[in-house]
Amino acid sequence: MQYLENEYLKIAVAEHGAELSSIWDKKRNKELLWQADPKFWNRHAPILFPFVGNVVNDEYRYKGQTYHMSSHGFARDMEFDFVGKTDDSISFSLKATDETRAKYPFEFELIVTHKLEGNKVNVIWEIKNLSDSEPLYYSIGGHPAFRCPINEGEKRTDYKVKFHDAKDLKYVLIIQATREVDHECPTKLTLNGDILDITEHLFDKDALIFDNNQVKKVSLCTPDGKPYITMDCSEFPSFGLWSKPVIDAEYVCLEPWFGRCDNKGFRGELPEKYGEQELAASGSRTISYSISVN
Template structure:
């Protein structure tokens, strides 16, 4: 498995899904990324492409044709090609093929680069449209962090911190419809952006923050010092998640460009919430960072 490291961190990325599998903190001698224990959740940090979340009723429409699509698209379950690797960065590439074109009728090239700089890992997505026609897509990150970092602690000893406001508005996924319910927003009151990880925080699945409210999110140790920070400047949506109704020892900080469909959405793909349009021959790039403190 390709690895990059410096005196502070060691990072491993798997060709399957171009998935970040490990950030080992040499200073504190512990693993930061969730170990994918299937008893809770069998992934580390999947890439969500060309969809984030579920499409309404498991299918989407484009030019009058209906296509079945599973949750979070298909890139996370495909083998990427290692394109380049050096002491600081690893780049994987996934290209459309006959299999993808049957369920997603757009040629594409998806490159994912992980770059290590001191205490910070930068994750860069590059989507290229090699055709003449426009393509439509969403893309997102889903990194899960070990919480607690210390076995003697508990997940509920930790805190989350958002930067920018004291009050945030979020929406939830309707369990029956398996779609977002923007008509019933909820308020998250914080103490200067800080709020505790409680037993029931994730009872209703992911907390979804739209409208660019969350550009920087940290997980804090019990003493409220920072453990890990994810920065996603310019991202329109953000998800906060752990397995509902469990004591799952991880928390996901999820930067999204696009998200799950709203309840009742039956429009065409170009009308989907947060979808990106990429003209023929153009390249889309976005990046977020993970800082280990």
């Protein structure tokens, strides 16, 4: 585990999955990141790469060959190499191995950096295509879980989600039997202004998925409507809002994504998959989002 702190925050990042594992708020003297109670969900903030969500039957196709891939790819379950640390940042790296090539036939490097900037954690991903002749196809996303509630005597259902500058939001759901997205049946989100109440049954049908760059900035709010966590994910086309549906699961995930589960009925090749990203030979791309403690 590597640690980093400033006058506002102290964070911890694990070598396993380069996973953000703690956000300690010095002002409140509280932990704000979910602490991975296995009774409900045994992760903190996994990085989803090179897939976000599931592929149908845990299979996908590329150049006529079928490969097997588990939910959310493999990066979250692998040991990253420690790259280095500065006064305000920690970086880890994952490169293609024989193990990854067997299920994902691409040469890549993923560099994950967590950087402190005042009361904000910047999460920065650099994806590199290490092939000098073939494109790299990938999806990538964040899955941070935040404590909800954060105060004694409160319940998750006392809390709220604030969608900044969002109007007429529509979400789609995952078909549980196949793990496909029912993209042809969007549902309008009922808000009070820009506020969504976290009700007991909000997550009964799994994640609420917002496509088409609908969600750019979102906050978790205490019962009085004041944000305590704000995520800026303006460059991400898709966004997921999720928790286990049981009321005792005291966390909510804010999930910025490039790519997601397959659309209902999709059986094409990887480059045709919804939200799939393409990186040219020898190319690189940097993607980031931020978590602010309010």
